[in-house]
Amino acid sequence: MNHPLLDPKGTRHxxxxxxxxxxxxxxxxxxVVTCYPGTPSSEVPDLFSSLAGSGRFVFEYSVNExxxxxxxxxxxLAGAMSLVTMKHVGLNVAADPLLTxxxxxxxxxxVLLSADDPGCxxxxxxxxxxxxxxxxxxxxxxxxxxxxxxxxxxxxxxxxRETEQPxxxxxxxxxSHLRGPVEFGSLPAPAPLVAFARNPxxxxxxxxxxxxxxxxxxxxxxxxxxxxxxxxxxxxxxGSATSSLGVIASGISRAYLHDVLLAENWRDAVRVxxxxxxxxxxxxxLEGFLRPLSRVLILEEGEPLVxxxxxxxxxxxxxxxxxxxxxxxxxxxxxxxxxxxxxALGSLLGKCPPSPPGGAAGQELAQxxxxxxxxxxxxxxxxxxxxxxxxxxxxxxxxxxxxLGLLPPLRAADFLFCMGSSISAGSGFARVSGKPVVAxxxxxxxxxxxxxxxxxAVFNRHNLQIVILDNGTTAMTGHQPNPGMAQEVxxxxxxxxxxxxxxxxxxxxxxxxxxxxxxxxxQRLIREMKEESGVRVLIFxxxxxxxxxxxxxRARRQTAYVAVQDESxxxxxxxxxxxxxxxxGDEMGVDPDLCSGCMVCxxxxxxxxxxxxxx
Amino acid sequence: xxxxxxxxxxxxxxxxxxxxxxxFARLALDQDLAVVSGEVHGMAQRGGVVESAIxxxxxxxxxxxxxxxxxxxGFEPLETLRGLPFLKAGGAVFxxxxxxxxxxxxxxxxxxxSLSSIQEAVRAIAARAWxxxxxxxxxxxxxxxxxxxxxxxxxxxxxxxxxGLEALTSAIRAYLPAKLVPANLAAxxxxxxxxxxR
Numbered sequence: 001m002n003h004p005l006l007d008p009k010g011t012r013h014x015x016x017x018x019x020x021x022x023x024x025x026x027x028x029x030x031x032v033v034t035c036y037p038g039t040p041s042s043e044v045p046d047l048f049s050s051l052a053g054s055g056r057f058v059f060e061y062s063v064n065e066x067x068x069x070x071x072x073x074x075x076x077l078a079g080a081m082s083l084v085t086m087k088h089v090g091l092n093v094a095a096d097p098l099l100t101x102x103x104x105x106x107x108x109x110x111v112l113l114s115a116d117d118p119g120c121x122x123x124x125x126x127x128x129x130x131x132x133x134x135x136x137x138x139x140x141x142x143x144x145x146x147x148x149x150x151x152x153x154x155x156x157x158x159x160x161r162e163t164e165q166p167x168x169x170x171x172x173x174x175x176s177h178l179r180g181p182v183e184f185g186s187l188p189a190p191a192p193l194v195a196f197a198r199n200p201x202x203x204x205x206x207x208x209x210x211x212x213x214x215x216x217x218x219x220x221x222x223x224x225x226x227x228x229x230x231x232x233x234x235x236x237x238x239g240s241a242t243s244s245l246g247v248i249a250s251g252i253s254r255a256y257l258h259d260v261l262l263a264e265n266w267r268d269a270v271r272v273x274x275x276x277x278x279x280x281x282x283x284x285x286l287e288g289f290l291r292p293l294s295r296v297l298i299l300e301e302g303e304p305l306v307x308x309x310x311x312x313x314x315x316x317x318x319x320x321x322x323x324x325x326x327x328x329x330x331x332x333x334x335x336x337x338x339x340x341x342x343x344a345l346g347s348l349l350g351k352c353p354p355s356p357p358g359g360a361a362g363q364e365l366a367q368x369x370x371x372x373x374x375x376x377x378x379x380x381x382x383x384x385x386x387x388x389x390x391x392x393x394x395x396x397x398x399x400x401x402x403x404l405g406l407l408p409p410l411r412a413a414d415f416l417f418c419m420g421s422s423i424s425a426g427s428g429f430a431r432v433s434g435k436p437v438v439a440x441x442x443x444x445x446x447x448x449x450x451x452x453x454x455x456x457a458v459f460n461r462h463n464l465q466i467v468i469l470d471n472g473t474t475a476m477t478g479h480q481p482n483p484g485m486a487q488e489v490x491x492x493x494x495x496x497x498x499x500x501x502x503x504x505x506x507x508x509x510x511x512x513x514x515x516x517x518x519x520x521x522x523q524r525l526i527r528e529m530k531e532e533s534g535v536r537v538l539i540f541x542x543x544x545x546x547x548x549x550x551x552x553x554r555a556r557r558q559t560a561y562v563a564v565q566d567e568s569x570x571x572x573x574x575x576x577x578x579x580x581x582x583x584x585g586d587e588m589g590v591d592p593d594l595c596s597g598c599m600v601c602x603x604x605x606x607x608x609x610x611x612x613x614x615x
Numbered sequence: 616x617x618x619x620x621x622x623x624x625x626x627x628x629x630x631x632x633x634x635x636x637x638x639f640a641r642l643a644l645d646q647d648l649a650v651v652s653g654e655v656h657g658m659a660q661r662g663g664v665v666e667s668a669i670x671x672x673x674x675x676x677x678x679x680x681x682x683x684x685x686x687x688x689g690f691e692p693l694e695t696l697r698g699l700p701f702l703k704a705g706g707a708v709f710x711x712x713x714x715x716x717x718x719x720x721x722x723x724x725x726x727x728x729s730l731s732s733i734q735e736a737v738r739a740i741a742a743r744a745w746x747x748x749x750x751x752x753x754x755x756x757x758x759x760x761x762x763x764x765x766x767x768x769x770x771x772x773x774x775x776x777x778x779g780l781e782a783l784t785s786a787i788r789a790y791l792p793a794k795l796v797p798a799n800l801a802a803x804x805x806x807x808x809x810x811x812x813r
Contacts, residue, residue: 014637014644121655145651145675178677179640179652255651255675262619262673337680356682359699359740366693366725368627368717370663573722579662582716583723591721 001054005047009186017149017175018043020182021113024153026056027184029191031080031108033059034068036448037477038087039122040176041115045085046478056190061481064419064448065090069112070097073166076106077203079193081157085113088129089418093449095132102136102166103213104203105220107194109161111153112138113169115176118301119335122173124399124418126334128302129170133279137217138168139224140279141233144254146180148276152233154185155277159227161191165220168279172301174252174335225280233276236289243271244294245348246321248286250275250306253299256341264342269349281309290319297348298325301336324348370404374580375556375596377516377542378402378469382412383576383604384522385438385467388530393436393465396426398450400442401476401544402469409575412440420449427453427462436530438465443484443499444474451502457535458507465529466537469516470499471544479547489551503537510534516542519603545596556597558610562588569607576601618777619672623679625698626690627715628662635690635763636667642786643671646778653677662718664694671776686775687741688766690749691715696733699740707743709769711762713750734812744812745769752805757798764799768806780807 004013005023015023021044025033035045045061052059058075062068065086072084086094091114098112114132117123133140139159141152153169160167201209228234247270249257254274261267273289290296290310298307307325314321326332328347329340339355346352372379382405385393397403397413398421406413417425426439441450446468457464472489474480481490483497490496503511510532514521522540529536548554560580562569565588573581573588578601580594590601590608601608622639626632633654640652651674654667668679681700689695689710702708712730719725730746737744747769753762764787770776771783780803787799 012644014641014650173655174653174677177654179637179650179654180677181644181650252677255677258675335678337678338676338683339680356703358682358704359702360736361696361699365697366717366720366727368662368664368693368719370628371718373662577718577722579718579721581718582721 001051003051003054005051006054006187007184009184011184012181013184014179015146015150015182016043017143017146017171017178019047020146020149021153021169021171022047022051023182023184024150025083025111025157027150027187028154028157029081029188030057030083030157031190031193032072032075032082033057033085034062034072034082035085036062036065036068036090037474037480038090038115039477040117040171040173041085041087041113042477042480043176044113046480063483065094066096069094072110073097073101073106076108076110078196079108081108081161081191082110083113084110086115087123088114088116088127089123089125091129091132093419098132098166099136100205102138103205103210103217105164105216106160106166107164107196109157109164110166111156111160111169112166113171116170116172116302118172124416126302128305129168130278130305131303133168133170134305137221138166138279139228139277140168140170142170142251142276142278143175144252144276146178146182148233149175150182152276155233159224163220163224165224172252221280225282228277228280229282229285231277231282234282234285235274236285237272237274243269244292245269246271246273246289246293246296247299247345248273248275248289248296248306248310249299250278251301253301253336253341256336256338257299259338260342260345263338264346264353266345266349270345275306278306281313283313286310286313287317287319290314290321293321295322295324295348297344298323299330299336299341303332369407371407371579372401372404373545373596374578374594375545375598376401377471377540378405379410379576379578380517380519380542380598380600381467381469381522381540382410383600384519385412385526386410386575388523388526389436389438393438394429394433396422396429396437396439398422398439398441398445400445402440402442405440409577419445420453423450423453423457423464423466426464427457427460430463436465438467440467440469443468443470443472444482446499447483447497451506454503454506454508454535462535463533464535466535468499468503468537468539470539470541471547472541473544473547475544475547479544479551499539503539508535508537510536511539513539513541516540517598517600519600545598558597558599558612559592559595560590560597560599560601560608561611562590562607563609564607566607568605572601572605572608576604619674620670620685620776621674621679621683622669622671622686622688623684623698623701624667624669624688624690625694626665627694628665630665630690630715631760631763632665632690633667635767636669638786638790639767640669641790642782643669645786646782648777649673651675651677664697666698686770688770690763690766692730692733693717693727696728696736699736702740704740705742706740707773707775708737708741709745709747709766710737711749711766712746713748743773745773745809746812747806747809752802753798756801756805758795761795761798761802764802765806765809768803769809772807773811
């Protein structure tokens with residue numbers, strides 16, 4: 001098959017960090033790839049999916065990160081060089097198998113890609129998964145450029161196979177979504193499988209085995225340290241020998257440092273430790289870097305992990321260096337930037353160049369928050385639920401596009417923790433508060449971790465209205481397949497699972513299904529179930545409007561317009577708040593370019609009318 | 616190469632400003648310039664603000680901070696204004712004049728600044744500025760999205776870059792799907808002729 005990522009050695013392409021990781025894995029000879037999609041990691045599995053026809057590797061979209069990690073680990077036990085990809089919070093789901101597979105080791109080699117999100121660009125927290133490298137005892141690579149993303153991905157696989165220890169490849173949003181030139185290395189045949197030798201004394205961690213394997217892990221990590229000391233990804237630049245100020249920089253902070261040194265012409269004023277393979281700690285290399293310094297600045301986003309380790313090292317070895325890490329403007333919150341690095345370094349150099357002035361935006365500008373699309377079935381459901389329950393119910397939300405329902409006027413989210421929490425946290429809230437609770441969950445999230453919460457809700461006789469928003473795809477992350485997707489879209493490699501059958505299989509007897517754009521059916525069913533108790537499930541189906549257009553090839557057959565400017569039209573305008581609605585002066589209208597033809601407004605207000613055909 | 620340039624791009628989800636960013640980054644690499652670009656995906660795809668950055672000539676950071684951009688490309692005038700703090704004093708601005716009102720404005724809960732007030736704010740910081748109706752140019756060329764090529768055409772023809780319009784036309788031919796090439800070439804040519812605002 002032809003694809004730029006399969007081009008020969010010596011080719012240079014402009015690649016997204018995530019694309020470069022795919023190439024690096026291919027150059028190492030990856031055999032198996034599993035994932036659960038999540039921004040900012042999703043382009044990695046999506047590219048593997050589009051390259052699956054090359055026959056170089058086996059690929060799957062798994063139903064959650066724990067399952068994906070276990071499938072990859074099982075593959076690595078069977079001798080495959082394996083990759084599992086996820087966003088940072090996914091690693092919490094996968095932590096259970098992870099913290100034991102570092103004990104057993106995996107002969108085929110396993111790399112776990114964790115794409116972290118400092119600054120919460122598209123996440124519910126900004127946890128620093130380098131912590132997991134320490135917790136689970138995994139070597140940790142932190143690329144900062146597209147070329148490094150490729151080179152480190154390859155190196156991570158080779159290290160995983162050689163040492164049989166799982167390896168963490170950790171990016172952040174900026175690294176996953178930067179683009180830069182990447183020079184390709186050779187593309188060998190996929191790695192040979194390592195034959196499995198039955199050995200329950202290693203691979204079945206009953207307590208006696210586990211105690212022994214914990215020590216084996218420590219010994220293996222000792223061997224890894226020697227490789228980290230010699231790694232080309234850790235460069236101690238002794239620069240100008242007169243400088244007694246050093247900087248240890250890891251992750252994307254290295255790019256910010258590079259640009260500050262370039263812009264301010266400070267290159268000769270500091271010595272730089274470029275820290276790319278950051279765990280386990282290369283103590284000898286670090287000691288050699290720190291010895292001649294009187295002061296060192298540590299640049300790392302997130303938790304002060306390198307800082308704490310360097311402080312411990314200095315204390316242990318009696319290195320008289322003053323250490324500056326998280327303080328002042330360098331915090332544990334959000335992302336670093338060139339101004340933050342310039343300020344921190346400038347104050348140590350006794351130079352404080354003013355920040356360059358920028359233009360002024362002037363007055364408070366109209367905000368442009370992300371919004372549910374025109375024609376989105378979720379908007380119709382939220383409108384119907386709100387018209388029946390209003391503020392009487394408490395709304396337990398979940399992770400997906402439908403989280404955007406929190407904004408007024410829909411206000412369909414009162415709390416949220418993580419994937420799948422809508423059902424279980426909703427159960428707990430309802431039991432204590434005695435209030436009606438409506439839990440919203442999407443199809444992919446339901447398969448990810450809603451099913452266990454549902455089984456628990458039935459088992460423990462919880463009292464909860466569950467609304468499954470089935471849009472037939474994993475919409476928020478880019479329309480990846482999930483078990484709820486229609487068989488004709490899935491093709492013959494995957495099998496469709498019927499959500500209603502799963503719900504009934506979990507012991508729910510009260511289940512109804514309707515089309516999400518049918519207001520009359522929605523409101524009737526919601527009203528009926530409102531009077532009942534126990535676990536009730538409503539499944540509202542409507543393909544994601546973007547997916548319907550792009551993948552299912554559905555075209556709109558009509559558009560809406562406002563025929564009468566009256567109170568009923570104003571009510572619909574204010575409470576449905578479709579992004580296609582336009583107000584010019586006092587006159588309400590519908591933008592024919594944006595209207596998807598869902599006709600929910602027409603059902604809500606007789607003052608909205610349909611116009612046949614393309615606008 | 617001596618010239619180091621930092622370009623800040625901003626627009627609205629769905630407009631195609633990320634496609635334009637990637638096209639421009641690829642054309643810069645084809646001109647043998649050191650290039651890094653950066654973008655943020657995810658929630659922004661649902662009609663939110665989409666920001667990206669292109670850094671030429673040896674910068675490594677995939678993002679810009681206020682006051683760092685030599686050039687600002689605003690694919691929507693409200694976003695030009697919102698992005699203005701990123702422009703350094705004496706920089707250049709290329710901005711669309713076609714508004715895409717956010718839903719708060721459509722619903723009558725907020726209002727848009729006037730185009731003239733935006734132009735005034737731009738002139739207060741920028742040494743040079745171009746204002747183009749990119750949706751209009753695009754629509755006339757064959758598709759409203761091709762208007763993004765008009766913006767890049769104006770930039771490439773401005774003399775601010777170490778290459779000219781030919782670099783853009785060959786990149787359009789090389790990297791865009793064949794059926795989009797004529798409209799994008801026409802829009803790029805129109806943008807290249809667009810007069811600088813005085």
